[in-house]
Structures are given as structure tokens and as C-alpha cells.
Amino acid sequence: MKRKSQASRLGVLALALTLVTTCLTGGTMAKYVTEVTGNAKATVAAWSFNADGIGTAENPIDLGSTANRTAYAAENIKDGVIAPGTSGSFNIVIDGSGSEVGVDYKLKIAAADGITLPDDLTFTTNDSGKDTAYTLGSDITNTIKYAADSNSMKKTITVKWTWDFGEGDAKDSNDNNYADNDWTLNITATGTQAKPIEATPAP
Incomplete structure (x- = not known):
């Protein structure tokens, strides 16, 4: 009985660690990302001589x-x-x-x-x-x-x-x-x- 009890405890512990790891990993990957684009413009002066x-x-x-x-x-x-x-x-x-x-x-x-x-x-x-x-x-x-x-x-x-x-x-x-x-x-x-x-x- 003790062996089964210990095995059960280990199984529960492993499951708990898996859930915690999943939560932590999911938390670090979730973020806001925004990309803003624009333009620069220049008109080159004319030259004549x-x-x-x-x-x-x-x-x-x-x-x-x-x-x-x-x-x-x-x-x-x-x-x-x-x-x-x-x-x-x-x-x-x-x-x-x-x-x-x-x-x-x-x-x-x-x-x-x-x-x-x-x-x-x-x-x-x-x-x-x-x-x-x-x-x-x-x-x-x-x-x-x-x-x-x-x-x-x-x-x-x-x-x-x-x-x-x-x-x-x-x-x-x-x-x-x-x-x-x-x-x-x-x-x-x-x-x-x-x-x-x-x-x-x-x-």
C-alpha cells in the first residue's frame, strides 16, 4: 500500500510540476507587439549653369x-x-x-x-x-x-x-x-x- 501511495504522490507531484511549468512558459511567451512604419521624403535641389x-x-x-x-x-x-x-x-x-x-x-x-x-x-x-x-x-x-x-x-x-x-x-x-x-x-x-x-x- 505504501508503494502505491508513494507512486500516487509522485504522479500527482509530476502533474503539478508540469502544470506549473506550462503556466510559467505560457506567461513568458504572452506579450503585446506593435510595429509602426513610416516614410522619409527628400526633394533634391535642381542644378543649372x-x-x-x-x-x-x-x-x-x-x-x-x-x-x-x-x-x-x-x-x-x-x-x-x-x-x-x-x-x-x-x-x-x-x-x-x-x-x-x-x-x-x-x-x-x-x-x-x-x-x-x-x-x-x-x-x-x-x-x-x-x-x-x-x-x-x-x-x-x-x-x-x-x-x-x-x-x-x-x-x-x-x-x-x-x-x-x-x-x-x-x-x-x-x-x-x-x-x-x-x-x-x-x-x-x-x-x-x-x-x-x-x-x-x-x-
């Missing part, structure tokens, strides 16, 4: 056609050519319209390889309201600020040239070596996005 008036290999700027022809008598110089004593100008339009960022621009005018120009052929540029002496091969740099008005993102740079007339030139000091030559000037315009700068917080 162009330079009008710099000419092309097929249709270059002709300094002769930029000369102020009304300043010279027709009997003094042929139309469409330049010579000592002439001057002229042309415009280059830096165009950032269509961009949604500010534009840092760089403009450079340089004599093509193998081209030598007279020392008394001088240049000035004007992109800020006043003429500034310009050295061929140097960079003209400035920034066009972003503006919703596309016309505000255009900058006109006037390039003026003057070939001085040497009143005191003589046979050993003159511009004869440049007569009947063709000159080529290379014009390069580069636009780069202006680096965003954090605005200064209001006091």
Missing part, C-alpha cells in the same frame, strides 16, 4: 565685330578687324537660373597656346559696377545667391579691351610683328554649388 556670350569653336567671339565702329572713320580702318588705337567690349552672361542653390562661378580668359599678344593690348572687366583691370589667365570669381526670381540668378560681366596707339613707336619699337595675325582667346566659365552656410540665429 550656363554662360552665354563666350562663343564656340564654330562661332567664336570676333573682337573686330565688338569694336566701337562709330568711333573710327571708315577710311581709317577696315570693318571687322582690330589694330592699334582700337577698342571694344563684349558681354558674358553667367546664368544660374533654374538652380535651387547658390552658384559660385569662375571665369577665365587666356591666350591660346602659342599665341602672343602685344603688351599694350589691355583688358578690364566689370561685374560689380566698376571697371577692374584684368590680367589674361587669371580667374574672375564671384557668387550668385539663390533667388526664386530666375532673372536674379543671372550675372552680366562686361569685358573691355583696348589696343593702345603708341604715339612714340619707332621702327625698333612697334606692333609690326602682330600685323596680319589671327589670335585666339580661350574663355572658360565654371559653376559650382555654393556651400550651404547655417543662418545666424536672430538675437
Whole structure:
């Protein structure tokens, strides 16, 4: 009888342990789970850069056609050519319209390889309201600020040239070596996005 009683007790104990384990296991597996999803969105700023008036290999700027022809008598110089004593100008339009960022621009005018120009052929540029002496091969740099008005993102740079007339030139000091030559000037315009700068917080 004792053996049966002990066996019964062991059986009841095992059943109780099984029920307790099941409850505990079931309790650790029961939980609330919620997953929330969303989206992030970004529109990338548009970029556009162009330079009008710099000419092309097929249709270059002709300094002769930029000369102020009304300043010279027709009997003094042929139309469409330049010579000592002439001057002229042309415009280059830096165009950032269509961009949604500010534009840092760089403009450079340089004599093509193998081209030598007279020392008394001088240049000035004007992109800020006043003429500034310009050295061929140097960079003209400035920034066009972003503006919703596309016309505000255009900058006109006037390039003026003057070939001085040497009143005191003589046979050993003159511009004869440049007569009947063709000159080529290379014009390069580069636009780069202006680096965003954090605005200064209001006091």
C-alpha cells in the first residue's frame, strides 16, 4: 500500500510540476507587439549653369565685330578687324537660373597656346559696377545667391579691351610683328554649388 501511495504522490507531484511549468512558459511567451512604419521624403535641389556670350569653336567671339565702329572713320580702318588705337567690349552672361542653390562661378580668359599678344593690348572687366583691370589667365570669381526670381540668378560681366596707339613707336619699337595675325582667346566659365552656410540665429 505504501508503494502505491508513494507512486500516487509522485504522479500527482509530476502533474503539478508540469502544470506549473506550462503556466510559467505560457506567461513568458504572452506579450503585446506593435510595429509602426513610416516614410522619409527628400526633394533634391535642381542644378543649372550656363554662360552665354563666350562663343564656340564654330562661332567664336570676333573682337573686330565688338569694336566701337562709330568711333573710327571708315577710311581709317577696315570693318571687322582690330589694330592699334582700337577698342571694344563684349558681354558674358553667367546664368544660374533654374538652380535651387547658390552658384559660385569662375571665369577665365587666356591666350591660346602659342599665341602672343602685344603688351599694350589691355583688358578690364566689370561685374560689380566698376571697371577692374584684368590680367589674361587669371580667374574672375564671384557668387550668385539663390533667388526664386530666375532673372536674379543671372550675372552680366562686361569685358573691355583696348589696343593702345603708341604715339612714340619707332621702327625698333612697334606692333609690326602682330600685323596680319589671327589670335585666339580661350574663355572658360565654371559653376559650382555654393556651400550651404547655417543662418545666424536672430538675437
